[in-house]
Amino acid sequence: MYKYLQIIIKQMIYADIIDELISSGKEIEAVYFASESGLTERFPPINLLKSYHRNYKKNVTTTSKKGNSNHATTVCLCYR
Numbered sequence: 001m002y003k004y005l006q007i008i009i010k011q012m013i014y015a016d017i018i019d020e021l022i023s024s025g026k027e028i029e030a031v032y033f034a035s036e037s038g039l040t041e042r043f044p045p046i047n048l049l050k051s052y053h054r055n056y057k058k059n060v061t062t063t064s065k066k067g068n069s070n071h072a073t074t075v076c077l078c079y080r
Contacts, residue, residue, distance in 0.1 A: 017033055018030045018043050021033065025055060028048075030048050031043075031048050034048070
């Protein structure tokens with residue numbers, strides 16, 4: 001019973017860490033924590049990676065619209 005309680009507490013702590021990573025835009029790190037802690041059912045890696053990709057594309061387009069683009073963002077825009 002004690003070990004089961006320890007597992008639940010660790011999963012709750014990891015879930016809080018993963019939520020914080022997602023809210024700060026660090027979906028890649030959230031995928032790592034979710035897979036290491038066994039919380040992939042609650043935080044599916046595919047959804048996290050899709051969210052990362054969506055945010056990345058949004059950041060690239062806003063950066064290029066501001067005129068602060070460099071060669072790397074121009075190349076990324078060409079392959080959208």
